[in-house]
Amino acid sequence: MNDTTGLGDDVQLITLDVNGTSHEVITAPRRTLVDVLRHDLGLTGTHVGCEHGICGACTVLVDGLPARACLMFAAQAEGARIATVESLADSGTGTGTGELSDLQRAFTAHHGLQCGFCTPGFLMLAQGFLAERPEATKEDIREVVAANLCRCTGYQTIVEAIDACATARRSQRAAGAEEDSCN
Amino acid sequence: MKPAPFRYHRARDVEGATALLAELSDEAKVIAGGQSLVAMMNFRLARPGHLVDITGLRELDHLGVGADGGLRIGALTTHHTVETAPADRLGAGFGVIRDAMRWIGHLPIRTRGTVGGSLAHADATAEWCLLALLLDAELVAHGPRGRRHIPAGEFFFGYYTTALDPDEILVEIVFPRPAPHAALTEFAERRGDFAIVSAAVDLAVDGGDIHGGRVALGGVDAMPVRVPAAEAVLADGGSFRDCAEVAASAVDPPSDGGGSADYRKHLIRNLIERACEEAMSR
Ligand SMILES: Cc1cc2nc3c(=O)[nH]c(=O)nc-3n(C[C@H](O)[C@H](O)[C@H](O)COP(=O)(O)OP(=O)(O)OC[C@H]3O[C@@H](n4cnc5c(N)ncnc54)[C@H](O)[C@@H]3O)c2cc1C
Ligand code: FES
Ligand code: FES
Numbered sequence: 001m002n003d004t005t006g007l008g009d010d011v012q013l014i015t016l017d018v019n020g021t022s023h024e025v026i027t028a029p030r031r032t033l034v035d036v037l038r039h040d041l042g043l044t045g046t047h048v049g050c051e052h053g054i055c056g057a058c059t060v061l062v063d064g065l066p067a068r069a070c071l072m073f074a075a076q077a078e079g080a081r082i083a084t085v086e087s088l089a090d091s092g093t094g095t096g097t098g099e100l101s102d103l104q105r106a107f108t109a110h111h112g113l114q115c116g117f118c119t120p121g122f123l124m125l126a127q128g129f130l131a132e133r134p135e136a137t138k139e140d141i142r143e144v145v146a147a148n149l150c151r152c153t154g155y156q157t158i159v160e161a162i163d164a165c166a167t168a169r170r171s172q173r174a175a176g177a178e179e180d181s182c183n
Numbered sequence: 184m185k186p187a188p189f190r191y192h193r194a195r196d197v198e199g200a201t202a203l204l205a206e207l208s209d210e211a212k213v214i215a216g217g218q219s220l221v222a223m224m225n226f227r228l229a230r231p232g233h234l235v236d237i238t239g240l241r242e243l244d245h246l247g248v249g250a251d252g253g254l255r256i257g258a259l260t261t262h263h264t265v266e267t268a269p270a271d272r273l274g275a276g277f278g279v280i281r282d283a284m285r286w287i288g289h290l291p292i293r294t295r296g297t298v299g300g301s302l303a304h305a306d307a308t309a310e311w312c313l314l315a316l317l318l319d320a321e322l323v324a325h326g327p328r329g330r331r332h333i334p335a336g337e338f339f340f341g342y343y344t345t346a347l348d349p350d351e352i353l354v355e356i357v358f359p360r361p362a363p364h365a366a367l368t369e370f371a372e373r374r375g376d377f378a379i380v381s382a383a384v385d386l387a388v389d390g391g392d393i394h395g396g397r398v399a400l401g402g403v404d405a406m407p408v409r410v411p412a413a414e415a416v417l418a419d420g421g422s423f424r425d426c427a428e429v430a431a432s433a434v435d436p437p438s439d440g441g442g443s444a445d446y447r448k449h450l451i452r453n454l455i456e457r458a459c460e461e462a463m464s465r
Contacts, residue, residue, distance in 0.1 A: 009188035029191035029234070032221070051184065052222035053292060065263065065294040071221040072295070075191050076214075076236060129290060132267075146374040147289030 014078050018043065019087040025074065033077050034058040034069035037084060045085040045120050049149070056148030059121040060084050066128035066147075085120035088127065103127060103165045112161035114152035121148050126162045134170065138163045186224035190233045197325050197354060200237055205327045205350040207233045213352055214238070215259060218288070218296035219304045243299070243354055248274035254358040258299025262287045265298070276361020278465065279318075279385075283310045283367040289375040299353040302338070305345050308378040308401040311356075312339060313367060316407045317383045317399040318358050326351035339406035364388045366461035369401070370450050378402055379441040382430075382454035386417070386462045393417060393463070398426065398455065403436040403447060410434065413455065423459035427452045 009028040016023050018041060025040045032051075037043045037060070049055035051070045058069040061083035090099040103126060106112070113119045122145065129144050130136065136144075141162045145155055192211075194200035204211050212231035214220055215238060223229040237243065243259035246268055254277050256265065265273070266284035273281055287293055287301075287310050301311040302322060315322065315335035322333045327350055338346050347353065362385045369381035381401035387394045395418035398410045413430035421429075436447035 010190060012191065028188065030186045030188055030224075032186075032225070035185075051225045053218060053288075056289075056291065059291055062294070066291040067295050068218075068291050070225065071217050073191065073214075073217070073221070073234075075193075076217065076238060125291065143374065144290055147291055 012075060014075050016074065016077055016082060017080070018082045019084060027074060029073060029075055031074050032070050033072040033074045036074035037069060043084050043086055047117055047120055054149070056121040056125060057118055059124045059148065061124055061128045064128060064131060066125045085123050088123060102168060106161040106165040110157050110161035110164060112153065112158045118148060118150040122150065122158055130166050134166065136166055184225055184227060187227055187230040189231055191236065192233060193236045193239055195239070197240060197352065200235055200352055201326050201350055203235050209349055211235055215300040216261065216296040218292050219300065237352060247272050252360055256298050256356050258297060258353045258355060260298050262293035262296050266293060274361060276363045277358065279362055279365035279367060280314055283314055286310050286369055286378070298356060302356065303345060303347060303353050305339055305343050305406065306377060307342060307404065307406055308381050310367065310381065313381055313383050313399055313401045313407045315356060316409060317365065317385055317397055318362050321357045321359065322353055323355040323357065324351040325354045341405040364462045364465050366458045366465065368454050368458045368461065370454060380447050380450040380454060382451065382458045384455065384458045384462050386459065398430060400430065400434060400451060403434045403451070408434070423456045426459060427455035430455050
């Protein structure tokens with residue numbers, strides 16, 4: 001295929017499922033997932049820091065699990081469900097009202113961000129982690145946020161935001177279960 | 184940085200992957216979880232002309248205890264799958280393996296990184312390499328000339344070098360028998376970093392008495408090593424403290440950015456004793 005990417009190599013056609021929408025992209029194999037998300041799909045919410053797996057700014061969900069988008073070639077993501085930070089708010093699909101998710105609101109309420117560079121990565125890390133471990137304790141959360149780097153907040157407010165979100169979700173579920181059993 | 188150009192091939196089966204590797208010879212590299220390789224390619228420390236992606240070979244993603252009591256883990260099984268495996272699949276005697284996973288990087292690394300990739304990459308402090316050596320694992324490699332079983336003791340050659348031929352892929356690792364009294368522990372400056380020193384022990388316990396055991400260390404040489412002198416202390420009924428002291432004087436660790444040789448010896452003393460206590464209390 002002809003090169004239309006400016007990368008000057010062989011290109012391939014790949015299909016990516018990002019935030020529930022299927023995208024066809026013509027790109028070079030050496031393009032990482034994070035670069036395709038940002039440059040080809042215009043989804044610039046996912047950030048890039050170190051490109052070697054250390055900082056976590058590029059964290060997205062791959063089939064529901066947090067992963068480094070800088071350590072995957074886009075071609076490797078074919079067939080997987082990719083979710084980026086754009087999927088969290090109600091406007092993620094372009095049809096909603098734009099209301100932020102409970103996790104995002106918890107970050108705002110607890111000052112879980114200052115400059116915001118690391119925030120998309122922390123949000124997707126927490127989103128994937130809490131989906132798998134809704135019962136996570138503050139200690140578990142403290143351990144998991146060590147995966148990503150933040151140079152502003154000192155982490156305490158991030159831990160509090162995620163913990164508050166997890167606690168609220170648990171009590172919501174408990175209330176829901178109670179309602180069900182009353183019916 | 185961005186990786187240098189390469190051609191991307193998606194393997195459909197193990198035979199196809201090894202045939203392609205043989206054909207492309209040293210121009211090609213296998214890619215599994217990419218958690219070591221892509222980082223190296225982004226920094227152009229690795230510039231393979233071809234990548235053979237084996238992540239589609241779902242037959243290499245499995246884990247279970249066989250009728251012979253051994254634990255077989257497919258090369259493409261992720262660290263996260265092992266960490267979250269239900270007890271009936273991992274087997275009661277292999278808790279040491281599950282518990283070791285939390286030392287490997289962080290959650291988003293463990294969701295992609297694979298057992299086979301760790302072993303083939305052969306970092307001197309990688310947890311899988313230490314576990315393989317400690318528990319006498321067998322590594323199953325498949326190449327154009329067929330399949331062979333390589334004992335862990337003959338697999339690691341030195342820094343990032345193994346007994347694998349360039350056209351072979353690792354398909355499975357077999358832990359032959361349960362290790363109910365084994366433990367791995369380590370020290371790194373920050374949570375999730377590669378260890379400065381890692382220590383693992385597998386005690387032979389019968390009716391509450393210790394009859395011997397195996398002792399292995401990472402971060403003291405170019406590859407994980409067993410420490411026969413320390414194992415002799417356990418076989419002779421010596422204390423955990425003595426075992427740890429003997430281990431520290433038996434090895435000759437490097438001095439580098441991670442720490443001086445003396446500092447590593449200090450870590451060894453503490454970590455081996457701690458691993459012995461943890462293993463005993465299982
Ligand atoms: C921030 C960070 C922290 C980390 N911390 C740790 C840690 O504390 N401990 C640790 O052990 N690891 C750590 N890792 C590495 C991680 O465990 C990797 O998963 C592992 O080293 C490689 O596995 P992979 O599947 O990603 O392999 P890849 O990166 O895809 O490949 C690595 C190498 O193995 C070869 N290879 C892969 N699979 C096979 C196969 N089946 N047969 C033959 N060759 C194969 C490739 O050709 C390549 O040379 C860390 C990584 C990062 C980014
Ligand atoms: S950019 Fe991916 S981890 Fe830093
Ligand atoms: S808010 Fe600035 S790096 Fe985290």
